[in-house]
Amino acid sequence: MSDFKKVLIANRGEIARRIIRTCRRLSIPTVAVYSDADRDALFVREADEAVAIGPALVKKSYLDMENIIRAAKETGADAIHPGYGFLAENSAFAERCVAEGITFIGPSASVIRLMGDKIEARRQMKAAGVAIVPGVDGALSSVEEAIQAAQEIGYPVMLKASAGGGGIGMQVVSSDDELEKAFASTAQRAGSYFGDDTLFLEKFIAAPRHIEVQIAADQHGNVVHLWERECSVQRRNQKIIEEAPSPFLDESRREALCQAAVRGARSIGYTNVGTMEFIVDEQGQFYFLEMNTRIQVEHPVTEEIAGVDLVEWQLRIAEGRPLQREALPSAPQGHAIECRVYAEDPRTFMPSPGKIETLRLPDGVRLEFAVTEGDQVTPFYDPMIGKIIAHGANRPEAIRKMKEALGRCVVSGIKHNIPLLVNVMDHPDFQAGAYTTKFVETVLKDCGQGEMRT
Template identity: 50%
Template sequence: MFKKILIANRGEIACRVIKTARAMGVSTVAVYSDADRHAVHVQLADQAVHIGPAPAAESYLVAEKILDACRETGAEAVHPGYGFLSERASFCELLEDNGIVFIGPKPRAIRAMGDKIESKLFAREAGVSIVPGHLGVVEDAETAVRIADEIGYPVMIKASAGGGGKGMRIAWNAAETREGFQSSANEARNSFGDDRIFIEKFIVNPRHIEIQVLADAHGNAIHLGERECSIQRRNQKVVEEAPSPFLDAATRAAMGAQAVALARAVDYQSAGTVEFIVDRDRNFYFLEMNTRLQVEHPVTELVTGIDLVEEMLRVAAGEKLRFAQEDIRLNGWAVESRIYAEDPFRGFLPSIGRLTRYRPPQEGASGEVTVRNDTGVREGSEISMYYDPMIAKLCTHAPDRATAIEAMGTALAAFEIEGIEHNIPFLAALMQHPRWREGRISTAFIAEEYPDGFERPAVPEATRRNAALIAISIEIARKARLDKHVDRLREHPGTTRREWVVRIDDDYYSVAVDPEAREGGQAAFRMSLDGETSRVMSAYRPGVSPWSGSIDGTAITAQVRPAREATLLFLDGLWLHARVMTPRIAELDRLMPVKLPPDTSRMLLCPMPGLVVSIAVAEGQAVKAGETLAVVEAMKMENILRAERDLTVASLKVRQGDSLAVDAVIMEFA
C-alpha cells in the first residue's frame, strides 16, 4: 500500500479521500488555490501545496503544477477525485511517465470512455444500445442547427469532455440550438479546457439510472448495483438514491451485466460508473461511462457496506478485488441530497459569501437510521464564485425507502446554514412531494412539478398551528431565563401568562397556556389553540437552535432564528415568521400599515453574484419579450438574463467584465 498520496482536488471530495486514507494509515497531501488557502481540506491533510490563482484553469486544471506538488512532497500516487483532471488521459500519462501512480483507470480506458463522443462510438461497436444522434464534433452554431434539424427536436447539446451538468443544454428549436451551442462551448472551455460539442436526440421523460462497477488489474470486474439519479435540475443531479424504485430484477441484472461487459472490454481498472437512460418501458440506452468516482457514490457505500475510495487505493496498489459478484448484497435504502449554495426562490441562482452559521445534523447511527454528511466546509468557510456551489452531500440510510425519506426530512430540518442562500427549503419540500415518495419520477420531474420555478408552498394549517405552539414555548423559556438572571426593580408574581396571541406570518392565533410538571428535564405545557388542546414538551434553551421536542407525542424539530421582535422558525421545510404578543399588543399590531417593497419593475437586477460575460443590448434599443439582455457567469455556469416583456433600454449601468453583487442594477428601462 502507498505511504503517501496527493489529492488533486478540493472541497468535500478531497476531505472524503483524506478520511479513508487516514483510516488506512496513508499520509495525504492537499493542493490549494488562492481562494482555498484556508479551506477545510487544506487543514485536514498532512501536507498542503499552493498551486496558483483562484481560477481553476490556472490552478487545479494545470497538470504540471500537480506533478510539481508530487515531486515536492514525495507523493507516490494521485487521487483525482471528480471533475478537474479526473478524466484526462494526458494527466494520467504524465504521472505514469514520472513514476507516479494514478488512482483510477489506465489511459486507454479513459480515452475510450471518458470522452462522450468516443465512448458512444466504442459502445456502438461493442453492440451496446445508444441514443440516436450525431457523434462527430460540431464545429459551429450553424452546423449545430443543421444537425439538430436532421435529428429532430428536442436535442441535447453536450460538451464532449463535460460532466456535472456543465456544458449541457436542451434545445427545442433552431434559435435555442444556436444559443445553447455557444453557452455549452463556453462552459466546457472554462470548466474542462475542452470546447468540443456533440448533439444527440433528447429522450423525453427518461429516468437516469447508473451502475457502479469495480475492476482490478487481474481481470476481475463486478458491479455494486444501481443508483437512481433522476431528480435533476439543469442536467445537474440534485437527489440520488440506491437502489432504484423503478427497476425490476431482470432489468437490474441486464444493466449490471452490460456495465461489467463494457468495463471488461476496455480493460477497466478502479471504480467507475456506467450511466444509462431508461424509458418508461424499461428499455435502457448507454449514456456515458464516468471513469472516476461519482459525486453520489455514498449511497452505494451505504447499501453495500463497501468503501469505494479504499477499493480504488487497493486496486491502484496492485491488489486483487476482495469481493466476487456473489458477495454483493444490497441492504436497505439510501438517499442523498446535494446541499447547494443557491437561492431556490430566485431560479436556483448561485449564492456566495461566508457561512456565518453551519451546523449539520448529527452523523452516525440511531436505531435503524444512519445519517452521513460529506462536506468540505465548516462554520466561517467562504463559498467562492470560482467553483461548484455544492456545500455538502447529506445522506440517510434505513431499512426501506419510506423510512430513509422520512429520515432525510428530519435531517434537513436540523441542518442549519446562515450567511448565504441555500436549497434546503427546496429539498425539504421535495421530500414531502407525493410523486417523489411514490417513486414516479423522471429527469423532467423538477421542470414538470415546478414549471414556473420553485415558490414557497402554501403552509398547511397543521404546520401553522404547530409553529404557534413552538413559538410560545420559546417565549416562555426566554422569559423564564430573564426572571432567573435579571434583578427586578419591582415585585413580580413569577407566574406564566395564560393568554397569548401568536402571529404566524399574517395569521393570528389565540392560545391559552397551562404549565405542567417537568418530565425528564423537559418543560411541559397544555396549550389550547382556538379550542383545540395540545400537550407540548421541550428542553429548549434560549439562544440554542434547533428547537426539539414533541407535540401530542409526535417528535418535531424546528430551526430557530431571532428576528426583530419575532422569531423565525424553519418547520416542515418552510420558514415562518412568528411573533408572540399579549392580546392588547395583538389588537394594535392588526392596525399597523404594511410596508411595501420598492418598485424595481423598470430595472434589470443581477439575480446572483457573478461576472458580466456580455451585454446584448445598447442604450435606446427596443427589445421584445424573451430576447437576451445580458449573460452573467457564476460558479462556472452561464446565466442568460432575458426581457420579461417588450421594453426600451434607457441606460446601461455595467460593462462586460464587471463583477456584480446580487441585486446590482445592470440596466434601466424607459
C-alpha cells in the first residue's frame, strides 16, 4: 500500500511507461502529461488519466512548470515523478513542487542545485575524499586565465561548462591557440543550452572508461550502493550500450569505487536514487566526473543484477520509508547488458524521424519501448525509441542473448542503429571487455564503407 494518492509523471516515452508499470503494480493511480505531438503515444493511453500541456516544443510543454503543476492540482496528484531529462534535475521545479504541497520524487532542491554545478560538485567531492580529475577548482573569468591554467595543468585539457551535461558544453583543446578559439564559442553554447556560460578546465584523460555507481539513500541516513555499470560504449559522448557489472574492474577496485560513491553521496546529505559517475584511466585510477540526481536511462541493468525495482525504491524513499537493505543480494546476480535503440543513421548518428512501418521485437529479453508499429517518430524529442536488456548467468551468456535478440528485431520505415549494436556485440574487443569511450570510432573504422552486418 502506498501513501501517495496519485502520481503525475512529468515525462514521456519509455520512462513514462516504465513508471506507470510500477505504479500500477503498487495500485497507485497515474497521470500522464503530453504535448500535441504525443497525443496518441502509448504512455498517454496507459496512464489512468492524461492531461494536455502544450504544443510539441519542449519549452512550451515538458519544460513548462506552470502547466505541469496545474495538471497535478487539477487531477489531485500529490506526487510528481520527473523521470530523466526535462525537469528531473531542475532545482527550481523541485522547489516549486514543495511549495505547492506536492512531493517531488527525487532529492532536495538544494542537493540538485549543488550537484548541477560541476565546479561546486568537484569541490564537494574533493572535500569528501573522493578523487577528482586534476583541474581548476573555480570558474574561469577570461581566456587569459584559462590559458594560464591549461599551461599549469598541461595539455591536452577539457574545457567544460559548469552547468553542462549529456556531452554538451565540452571541448578538448591541445594548445593555447585552440583554447583561445574554443573559449568564446563554448561559453556561448553553454549559455544557450543551460542559461549559464561559466566554464572550467580539467586535465583530459585520453580513452578512459566511463563507469558509474548506482546509489540509493533514504531519509533516515542510510546510503547503499547497487554496484556499478560500465557505460563506455558511447557516440558523441552519449551512451548507447551499458552493462553491469563492469568487465574491467576486479573485486578490490569495485569495492573502492562503490565505497567512494557512497561516501560522496553521504557527504551531501543525498536522498532518493542517484548515480555517481566516474572516469577510469588505463591504470585503473578512478576520478569523479559528475552526479546524476535522478534515475538513469540505464537503470534496468542494475535492476537485473540486484533483483530490485528502482522506481519502487524511489517511491518508497519519497514516502519516508527506510531502505530495505535485506532485499539486496550479497553480490551481483549474473550479468546484464542494455542496448539503446535509436531512430538514427548508424554511421552519422543523424536522427531519422518518420513512421514505423514494421516493428517486430524479440522475446526472451526485457523490452522498454516507447513506440509500437504504426507510430510516428517525431523530430521534436530525443530519437531513442526503446531499450533491449539481456540478462545472463555470466557475461558471455548475456552477450549471446543480446546478439540473438538484436538478430530477431525487424524495424522498417525509419533508419535505426541496430546494425551498429550488432557490430559492437560481434567485435572481439567488446567480447573481451577491452574497450574505452573511443570504442565506437574503432567499430565504425573496422566496418569500413561497406554495409554493416545485421
